[in-house]
Amino acid sequence: MILLSEENQLVIDKLSDVELRFLEEMIGYSDVDKSDAGKARLYANPYGESIKYENENSDWEEYVLPSIENKFKEDRDVVKDSLKNVKKTTNESEEFQYKIEIEKGEVLRWYSVLNQARIRLYEEENIPDGEIQEVLDDLLIDTEDNNLNTREVAQEQLEVILKYEMCGVIQDWMISELA
Amino acid sequence: MATETEILEETKTAIAEPWKVLLHNDPVNLMGYVVLMLKNIFGYSDEKASEIMLSVHKNGKTVVWSGEKETAEFYVEQLHSAQLMATIENTGASS
Numbered sequence: 001m002i003l004l005s006e007e008n009q010l011v012i013d014k015l016s017d018v019e020l021r022f023l024e025e026m027i028g029y030s031d032v033d034k035s036d037a038g039k040a041r042l043y044a045n046p047y048g049e050s051i052k053y054e055n056e057n058s059d060w061e062e063y064v065l066p067s068i069e070n071k072f073k074e075d076r077d078v079v080k081d082s083l084k085n086v087k088k089t090t091n092e093s094e095e096f097q098y099k100i101e102i103e104k105g106e107v108l109r110w111y112s113v114l115n116q117a118r119i120r121l122y123e124e125e126n127i128p129d130g131e132i133q134e135v136l137d138d139l140l141i142d143t144e145d146n147n148l149n150t151r152e153v154a155q156e157q158l159e160v161i162l163k164y165e166m167c168g169v170i171q172d173w174m175i176s177e178l179a
Numbered sequence: 180m181a182t183e184t185e186i187l188e189e190t191k192t193a194i195a196e197p198w199k200v201l202l203h204n205d206p207v208n209l210m211g212y213v214v215l216m217l218k219n220i221f222g223y224s225d226e227k228a229s230e231i232m233l234s235v236h237k238n239g240k241t242v243v244w245s246g247e248k249e250t251a252e253f254y255v256e257q258l259h260s261a262q263l264m265a266t267i268e269n270t271g272a273s274s
Contacts, residue, residue: 046255048265064256115262122207129206175211
């Protein structure tokens with residue numbers, strides 16, 4: 001995967017089959033409305049539970065929250081639509097052959113969607129905080145374990161962390177281009 | 180029974196109490212993004228936004244703005260729309 005900045009767009013180029021699948025799955029996974037843990041994190045009431053803020057809580061639920069939910073959904077819809085325009089090189093022998101072009105005006109939508117996916121993944125899966133190299137090393141060892149169940153669990157967890165990290169790298173790059 | 184002077188004093192205190200917008204640390208949002216959003220939403224300088232972000236990271240939460248209720252509500256909505264963890268509170272007796 002190569003990340004390029006052009007005059008009016010950002011380009012995620014030279015994506016492999018696996019990288020494209022990771023990205024597509026994360027975008028599909030970004031719908032936090034399907035996740036209680038994701039909703040609890042993204043739609044948390046900013047006033048807390050205190051009876052003191054009963055009226056404010058009610059206004060938040062009735063007026064503010066729907067507009068936030070709608071914004072996140074719009075972001076997801078736009079990004080899912082733009083995935084239909086993934087370009088593929090004609091050279092079938094190339095390993096890294098996919099390209100995604102993102103207009104600069106839509107970069108924050110992409111960021112939002114990848115973030116929704118990472119938030120949901122963090123809340124639902126066992127994503128380690130901080131330095132992950134040691135965790136990845138342990139998982140890699142487990143993927144070669146003699147026990148089939150251990151191997152499968154390690155492969156699954158490894159893929160989850162790689163998806164999470166890959167999206168984080170893309171988001172970090174997007175922000176550095178916008179700053 | 181409270182005197183008229185005492186009631187007026189209490190009312191003034193309640194009105195003057197500012198609403199606080201607090202930003203909370205979270206493990207998912209990237210530091211650069213938090214800085215960018217603080218600049219975009221509050222118009223803070225790069226230096227001030229970075230300082231706030233580091234304070235949130237170190238202390239778990241930080242007051243990022245305080246003042247009138249309506250403005251505080253606007254800011255907290257903007258922060259939530261940016262997927263940042265923010266809360267709002269008023270230390271006064273009533274809203």
